[in-house]
Amino acid sequence: MVKVGIPRALLYYQYLPMWKTFFQALGAEIVLSPETNRALLASGAARVVPDTCLPVKVFCGHVLDLADKCDYVFIPAIASLHRRTHNCSKFLGLPDIARAVVPEARVLDVDINTPQGQRELYQSIYSLGRRFTWNPVKIKRAAESAWQAHRTYLATMAERGLAPPQMLDGQTLPDPEARPWATIAVIGHPYVIYDDFINLRLIGRLREMHVEVKTPEMVPHTQLAEGVIRLLGHPYWTYEDEVTGAGAYYLQTGVDGIISVTPFGCGPDSLMQDVVRRNAREPYRKPFMSLVIDEHTAEAGLVTRLEAFLDMLQRRRPGERQP
Ligand code: SF4
Helix, strand or coil: CCEEEECCCCCHHHHHHHHHHHHHHCCCEEEECCCCCHHHHHHHHCCCCCCCCHHHHHHHHHHHHHCCCCCEEECCEEEECCCCCECCHHHHCHHHHHHHHCCCCCEECCEEEHHHCHHHHHHHHHHHHCCCCCCHHHHHHHHHHHHHHHHHHHHHHHHHCCCHHHHHCCCCCCCCCCCCCEEEEEECCHHHHCCCCCCCCHHHHHHHCCEEEECHHHCCHHHHHHHHHHHHCCCCECCHHHCHHHHHHHHHCCCCEEEEEEECCCHHHHHHHHHHHHHHHCCCCCCEEEEEECCCCCHHHHHHHHHHHHHHHHHHCCCCCCC
């Protein structure tokens, strides 16, 4: 059986159910890299130039980990998913980056550029499936099952208020007995806000402080898209909804504050989170904190920022006390 490795990084949190369903329907076995740890980051960072963003360093470490555990490492190149939107250049060139810096891995890639039309999309998927079978019907069925798995995954998270780690890894929800004294929205890309090593366990820390945490995946996609339109008129970035869309949604709903998490040196995120930050100040007057993280971010610094933010929230709501 062919073994396909999927790095537990970057687009893993958005698309694992879809990719897994597709490859398994074609008879492949899935191999996942472990959760991010210091050794993985160090091995990835050693392969790229220092100013590469933290998530890509982490990703290279995951690819390296999988190189000798599977026949292929699956790395898609996603250029765009909607008309007139653009993806970060790292995503466009991800398979080439991996081939250049981790030559020991056999990369299995696919080009996804949805605005080019359905015909090109089907051809890309068919070329990918041909690595496993010559039967076009089997590839079509695998693609249909994969798309259905993806839709179910997104709908379940939005309906039940779950985040990817609870869906993918079976992580448990916070203790319902502990009554939250505040609700905070954490916005950012899934590979930043759900990778506990990258964000120094941000969501877990907030829950331990009896804060209810909301994330972009808990919002139906239509409302994220409407949020982007409200703040910007038209999305520019492919994953704009995870930052601007979620920010716009939570600015209008009853959360007490918003925390935006951005990797140091990320161009797209610095623009997206600034739109939310400016709107949080005026007209919404919603407490907003921007956390910029890199591999040198210290735990003590993060905790101090969180505590200061929560203290500020509490001063705005004198009736509620932190447990
Ligand atoms: S969007 Fe930012 S964090 Fe994500 S891969 Fe691109 S540069 Fe890195």
